[in-house]
Amino acid sequence: MAKRFSITTLGCKVNQYDSWRLAGELVRLGWEQAGEGEPDLVVVNTCAVTAAAARQSRQALRRAGREHPDALLAATGCQAQAAAGELAAIPGVALVAGNPQKPVLARMLDQASPGPCRVEVSDARACREFGAPDRLVAGDRARPFLKVQDGCDAFCTYCVVPATRGPCRSMDPEAALAHLCGLAGMGYGEAVLTGIHLGRYGVDLGPEHTLESLVRRAVALLDAPRLRLSSLEPDEFVPGFLSLAGKDKGVCPHFHLPLQSGSRAVLSRMNRPYTPELFASVVREIAAALPHAAVGADVLAGFPGETETDFAETLALLESLPLAYLHVFPFSPRPQTPAATFSGRPDAAAVRARCAAARKLSDRKRGAFYRRMEGRMLFVSAQGPVAPGSGEWTGVSENYVPVRFVPNKSVAPGTLLPVRVESVRGEKVVAKPL
Numbered sequence: 001m002a003k004r005f006s007i008t009t010l011g012c013k014v015n016q017y018d019s020w021r022l023a024g025e026l027v028r029l030g031w032e033q034a035g036e037g038e039p040d041l042v043v044v045n046t047c048a049v050t051a052a053a054a055r056q057s058r059q060a061l062r063r064a065g066r067e068h069p070d071a072l073l074a075a076t077g078c079q080a081q082a083a084a085g086e087l088a089a090i091p092g093v094a095l096v097a098g099n100p101q102k103p104v105l106a107r108m109l110d111q112a113s114p115g116p117c118r119v120e121v122s123d124a125r126a127c128r129e130f131g132a133p134d135r136l137v138a139g140d141r142a143r144p145f146l147k148v149q150d151g152c153d154a155f156c157t158y159c160v161v162p163a164t165r166g167p168c169r170s171m172d173p174e175a176a177l178a179h180l181c182g183l184a185g186m187g188y189g190e191a192v193l194t195g196i197h198l199g200r201y202g203v204d205l206g207p208e209h210t211l212e213s214l215v216r217r218a219v220a221l222l223d224a225p226r227l228r229l230s231s232l233e234p235d236e237f238v239p240g241f242l243s244l245a246g247k248d249k250g251v252c253p254h255f256h257l258p259l260q261s262g263s264r265a266v267l268s269r270m271n272r273p274y275t276p277e278l279f280a281s282v283v284r285e286i287a288a289a290l291p292h293a294a295v296g297a298d299v300l301a302g303f304p305g306e307t308e309t310d311f312a313e314t315l316a317l318l319e320s321l322p323l324a325y326l327h328v329f330p331f332s333p334r335p336q337t338p339a340a341t342f343s344g345r346p347d348a349a350a351v352r353a354r355c356a357a358a359r360k361l362s363d364r365k366r367g368a369f370y371r372r373m374e375g376r377m378l379f380v381s382a383q384g385p386v387a388p389g390s391g392e393w394t395g396v397s398e399n400y401v402p403v404r405f406v407p408n409k410s411v412a413p414g415t416l417l418p419v420r421v422e423s424v425r426g427e428k429v430v431a432k433p434l
């Protein structure tokens, strides 16, 4: 009987993609997904981006040890890379493998045996290879991710990721295009291009390779799925993406730009290489070219030294811009990052209040953006029934509006279909297939 595995994933889209890849490689080695059954192997693909994510990673490992005492327990991912010893000390953990080990992790796990914990973590900064999978990775989402870039050389002062993921590395463009064609061949109408620092795609491949050139080539492919760009640094947005935007083809008119702060002084202490003015001009440029595009932003509240005035500048900037939503995070000091040693952290109550104010603004912006969709035709990527057996489905539009609809014909998750928005109540957007 085949041995069974389960994988728990924390953190970002890139980590999720890595887990899907690992699952596919384990299956090819003869393993099967445990599903409801008892697993022989549990892998926790950890995250280190905030203290909460690191804590949840440890909790997931402890829980797996309690719930599956006979399974082989392994940890990988960014917290495994950043704090291998801490995870190795958790009872029952038999293997801790770093991010550089991920391309060979399936074989390592296949050959692993219970016993004293083995730690296989090498220096992520020494990684030079992208290590593309040799098979298609589709995962279990209706809108699959394609990781085309890994690593980061930006060293924002609050971020542990350059240490845990290593330097910028990119997928060979021919391989990326082949993967996209493969996803289209499987019936997916949309793929999400992801990376740790996506806008730096190609820097390691040569000057002629950029994210824009990759996207241009992908869009020119006859049967390529439409592409959603997961996140772009404000200073790396290029106007070329605007001319490539479309509804059911090309680049989705949805751009996520991490602002973090609207204060010049705070951005400078964060080592973020742009100004609030540049961010504002990019958002306005997108809105002028594509009035119905969704532009989202990340906000990091409570960075050391952030004053009430700094945060008021952030809110005022966000308020003034045609944004569709915000993702709001409180500052979390990460070990071995410069910001962890910075003085002047606002007290916890102030940080909570700032996050709450930014989230309230986000709710308002999101509601107003959704209301603008009333009566519009959108192309949604069908996700699946709202609940098992329900006739109502959810879908995600080109401009990132979650839509509910009742299909008028048989539809498979991942396919694109045109709908017209009939009503918007709060966050519930109801549409009719055309």
Ligand code: SF4
Binding pocket: 152, 153, 154, 155, 156, 159, 160, 161, 162, 196, 197
């Ligand atoms: S760009 Fe900055 S925040 Fe993003 S992964 Fe790199 S160092 Fe971290």
